[in-house]
Amino acid sequence: MGEFELIERYFKRAARQADVGIGDDCAIWTPTPGHQLAISADMLVEGRHFLSTVNPCDLGHKALAVNLSDLAACGATPRAFLLSLSLPRVDEEWLSGFSTGLFALADAHGCELIGGDTTQGPLNVSITVMGEVPVRQAILRSGAQVGDDVYVSGHLGDARLALEAFRGTVSLPQAVFELARARLERPTPRTALGVGLRGLATAMADISDGLWGDLGHILNASRLGADLHFPAISNLMLTRDTWTCPADLLQQCVLSGGDDYELVFTSHPSHHHQVMSLSESCNTPVTRIGHITADPRLLLLSKDGRVLPNTFRSFDHFA
Ligand code: ADP
Ligand code: MG
Numbered sequence: 001m002g003e004f005e006l007i008e009r010y011f012k013r014a015a016r017q018a019d020v021g022i023g024d025d026c027a028i029w030t031p032t033p034g035h036q037l038a039i040s041a042d043m044l045v046e047g048r049h050f051l052s053t054v055n056p057c058d059l060g061h062k063a064l065a066v067n068l069s070d071l072a073a074c075g076a077t078p079r080a081f082l083l084s085l086s087l088p089r090v091d092e093e094w095l096s097g098f099s100t101g102l103f104a105l106a107d108a109h110g111c112e113l114i115g116g117d118t119t120q121g122p123l124n125v126s127i128t129v130m131g132e133v134p135v136r137q138a139i140l141r142s143g144a145q146v147g148d149d150v151y152v153s154g155h156l157g158d159a160r161l162a163l164e165a166f167r168g169t170v171s172l173p174q175a176v177f178e179l180a181r182a183r184l185e186r187p188t189p190r191t192a193l194g195v196g197l198r199g200l201a202t203a204m205a206d207i208s209d210g211l212w213g214d215l216g217h218i219l220n221a222s223r224l225g226a227d228l229h230f231p232a233i234s235n236l237m238l239t240r241d242t243w244t245c246p247a248d249l250l251q252q253c254v255l256s257g258g259d260d261y262e263l264v265f266t267s268h269p270s271h272h273h274q275v276m277s278l279s280e281s282c283n284t285p286v287t288r289i290g291h292i293t294a295d296p297r298l299l300l301l302s303k304d305g306r307v308l309p310n311t312f313r314s315f316d317h318f319a
Contacts, residue, residue: 006095009095010098035133037132042126044063058101059101062187064102066208075201076131079112087119087120109189133198141217145202150226151286151287155285157254159259160210160256173243190262193279200278203221206261219298222292230300231303
């Protein structure tokens with residue numbers, strides 16, 4: 001099968017919202033009046049971001065999920081994406097699984113594949129996603145204010161726990177491993193929450209490299225600090241109901257784990273009820289974990305207010 005047949009068979013579908021989709025030299029797409037484009041790219045490299053043994057359907061899901069998570073982090077509504085694919089060979093079983101996982105998530109979020117590039121080479125999946133946000137309503141990292149509450153969505157640390165289990169540094173009961181593995185391989189982009197937080201959140205980021213580092217980006221951009229309450233943070237793992245994580249590993253997974261694809265955001269305390277009812281209406285748990293301070297440090301506090309030592313770092317590909 002050649003390149004064009006491959007695109008035709010696995011990636012081309014009738015254009016839905018695009019004026020011109022796959023098959024021309026450019027896709028043509030008309031943005032909604034009064035909106036700004038939000039654009040982001042994320043690449044997944046075999047051996048670096050995923051193992052060669054990963055289920056292709058899960059890989060298709062994750063490749064788009066990590067990009068949708070960036071749109072959610074800015075409060076943008078997903079619209080369209082480009083897929084650049086480097087493949088060692090034409091493997092129809094792989095392509096069929098990959099495109100099934102990819103399109104299932106794309107359709108669930110109203111995000112249309114409008115073009116891309118396909119080449120032969122080491123397995124590499126790169127997606128560029130485009131969304132829309134009403135003019136000047138994008139939620140940036142720089143907007144946090146002293147006294148704002150700090151929240152996170154969903155669960156943290158389980159993806160890292162699965163990675164440690166794959167590496168053999170921890171051994172988990174099968175059911176716990178499956179739960180953690182699903183968090184690693186099939187992350188849930190928090191699109192409805194991110195969009196609903198327009199006008200409520202003062203700053204937001206998605207957690208791809210660990211809470212400590214990604215909240216750190218908000219604090220740097222806002223030139224402020226935060227106090228985090230460890231008791232709130234220590235309850236965030238999804239697997240905590242079925243497995244007791246050793247304290248050291250728990251801190252490492254939750255604070256610097258990475259691959260969570262949850263949202264961390266700040267909001268004025270007067271919006272607390274609105275934040276919680278939004279959490280309920282979009283069926284996404286939200287936990288208040290601390291508050292923003294003028295002191296530019298990020299501190300972890302115990303139940304009785306003591307500053308806990310920390311040695312966490314966020315993930316850095318070149319560190
Ligand atoms: P060009 O030669 O102009 O770069 P290509 O021949 O690479 O275009 O691609 C032909 C068409 O197929 C284009 O519309 C391109 O956007 C689309 N396309 C190529 N690869 C993919 C892919 N992996 N997913 C979706 N569309 C693709
Ligand atoms: Mg061309």
